[in-house]
Amino acid sequence: MHVLVVGAGIAGLTAALRADALGHDVELLVKGHLGDGCTVRAQGGIAGEYGPGDSPALHALDTMHAGNGHGDPVAIAALVDGAAAAIDALVDAGVRFDRAADGSIARGLEAAHSLPRIAHAGGDATGKAISDALIARLRSSTVQVSEGVFAADLLVEEGRVCGIRTLDGTEHRADAVVLATGGAGRLFPHTTNPPETTGDGIAMALRAGAAVADLEFMQFHPTVLAVGAPFLISEAVRGAGAVLRDADGRRFMLVEHPDAELAPRDVVARAVARRADEQGSPVLLDATSLGAADLARRFPTIDAELRRRGIEWAQTPVPITPAAHYLMGGVVTDIDGRTSLPGLWAVGETARSGVHGANRLASNSLLEGVVFGARVADALASSAFVSLELLGSGPKCSNLRDMNAEGGFSRDALQRVMWEQVGLRRTDAGLASAVATLDSWRAPQPRTPQPRTPQPRTPAEQEDANLLIVAHAMASAALARTDSLGAHFRVAAPVPALIGAP
Numbered sequence: 001m002h003v004l005v006v007g008a009g010i011a012g013l014t015a016a017l018r019a020d021a022l023g024h025d026v027e028l029l030v031k032g033h034l035g036d037g038c039t040v041r042a043q044g045g046i047a048g049e050y051g052p053g054d055s056p057a058l059h060a061l062d063t064m065h066a067g068n069g070h071g072d073p074v075a076i077a078a079l080v081d082g083a084a085a086a087i088d089a090l091v092d093a094g095v096r097f098d099r100a101a102d103g104s105i106a107r108g109l110e111a112a113h114s115l116p117r118i119a120h121a122g123g124d125a126t127g128k129a130i131s132d133a134l135i136a137r138l139r140s141s142t143v144q145v146s147e148g149v150f151a152a153d154l155l156v157e158e159g160r161v162c163g164i165r166t167l168d169g170t171e172h173r174a175d176a177v178v179l180a181t182g183g184a185g186r187l188f189p190h191t192t193n194p195p196e197t198t199g200d201g202i203a204m205a206l207r208a209g210a211a212v213a214d215l216e217f218m219q220f221h222p223t224v225l226a227v228g229a230p231f232l233i234s235e236a237v238r239g240a241g242a243v244l245r246d247a248d249g250r251r252f253m254l255v256e257h258p259d260a261e262l263a264p265r266d267v268v269a270r271a272v273a274r275r276a277d278e279q280g281s282p283v284l285l286d287a288t289s290l291g292a293a294d295l296a297r298r299f300p301t302i303d304a305e306l307r308r309r310g311i312e313w314a315q316t317p318v319p320i321t322p323a324a325h326y327l328m329g330g331v332v333t334d335i336d337g338r339t340s341l342p343g344l345w346a347v348g349e350t351a352r353s354g355v356h357g358a359n360r361l362a363s364n365s366l367l368e369g370v371v372f373g374a375r376v377a378d379a380l381a382s383s384a385f386v387s388l389e390l391l392g393s394g395p396k397c398s399n400l401r402d403m404n405a406e407g408g409f410s411r412d413a414l415q416r417v418m419w420e421q422v423g424l425r426r427t428d429a430g431l432a433s434a435v436a437t438l439d440s441w442r443a444p445q446p447r448t449p450q451p452r453t454p455q456p457r458t459p460a461e462q463e464d465a466n467l468l469i470v471a472h473a474m475a476s477a478a479l480a481r482t483d484s485l486g487a488h489f490r491v492a493a494p495v496p497a498l499i500g501a502p
Ligand SMILES: Cc1cc2nc3c(=O)[nH]c(=O)nc-3n(C[C@H](O)[C@H](O)[C@H](O)COP(=O)(O)OP(=O)(O)OC[C@H]3O[C@@H](n4cnc5c(N)ncnc54)[C@H](O)[C@@H]3O)c2cc1C
Pocket: 006, 007, 008, 009, 010, 011, 012, 029, 030, 031, 032, 033, 035, 036, 037, 038, 039, 040, 041, 042, 043, 044, 045, 046, 047, 126, 127, 149, 150, 151, 152, 180, 181, 182, 183, 192, 193, 194, 196, 197, 200, 201, 232, 325, 326, 347, 348, 349, 350, 362, 363, 364, 365, 366, 367, 369
């Protein structure tokens, strides 16, 4: 069958290569170029290298716990049960994971993992090692690759997805479309995600009427360099012993959570933001106890980038801030990547497979890309599809199909609304105001239905339109979820002051 994969991160590459190996006729479209997206930037590693005392069951428990019990146990079981085969497949593809003295794959520790089980390559260059290996494999496959091709919309005929339309208006027809377009970090001004991460796949799915859920769960990474362009300082650095200090040099995380700096990401991110607000300056990440040689050996990418910026982190603690990092929600899928629309599949950060719940466990997303990328390819030939009722969960976003960017807004303004009102700490009033503002940027609905003729747009205009749709869906989902859960944190409404009180 003819399979169209959109996106060439770990999820799209894995799905395309496996589908090719299974004999499908595979076309792969990339908005930018091979090696763009988040995958290549992943520093920490890939979870699932189990040592003595560890097991898929323990990993599943940690994953469910980090996701605040909101994860889907069946999807989590599929993730951890597929871990060993996924890491073997990457080794087969040529990824050279770092090794311990006895020759086994070295295991690192990250926040909220009970045991060290993170495989890494080139120290903190795991994503690049994986991306390079898969792209090398792609070049010797029969997958037809088109770079610089922007997928703009899904083609839907009689309720079935039958291809995509690219920004230049070309129709690419296919028996199956696999969305692997990554997340939506660019909804926020502070993010670890690269410019191409604009939620395109989720916006396309929303416009086509596919079920989307859990968009209120955006993970903010607590340790992103607070000076100059955002640059992630991996959790693995804290796993190796770095600590967080306030302006007085105190380790404030000791009183915030029993796991201190290795508490779940949302807990650390909120504590960092709160402490920074209180003291009026960024919190510091202190890695000085690790020493210059160890830092350079274990974290060569971070070490080189900080030195390039004139920061000697072996000698001085570095200022850090939280930043948008990973989207747990997305296009709802079953454990084989099927969406609620026949013919449409989704995988990787674009998908809401159910493994991350309300908060992702560190280093589970690369694993998800490999495990579910392969599962999608294996399931393509099956004609089964799942009903919307089975896939739909969480707050639904309606009336989004005609939303576009012609209402007049700037990306800066959108990002400001998202940071201030749909960010780390959310209030009822802030969320309601965000939804109202985002609504006001929608194009007016025509009085009589107009035939849907695609408007020519530049890539930036199309990305803005996509960001607006996803921003609206995220703010609406956050407004609808009135409790706090995982990465979604609702500040209790302030108690009104008593009239006449001093
Ligand atoms: C700095 C950083 C560090 C991280 N570290 C880790 C880590 O250590 N471990 C871990 O597990 N996870 C980590 N993550 C998260 C992880 O990297 C991502 O979740 C994962 O790589 C997502 O893979 P993906 O294939 O879904 O998407 P991506 O790798 O983001 O790829 C998306 C692809 O879709 C393409 N695309 C997008 N829109 C369109 C369009 N309209 N038309 C055509 N193509 C399109 C892009 O060009 C790109 O090729 C990190 C993320 C960042 C940003």
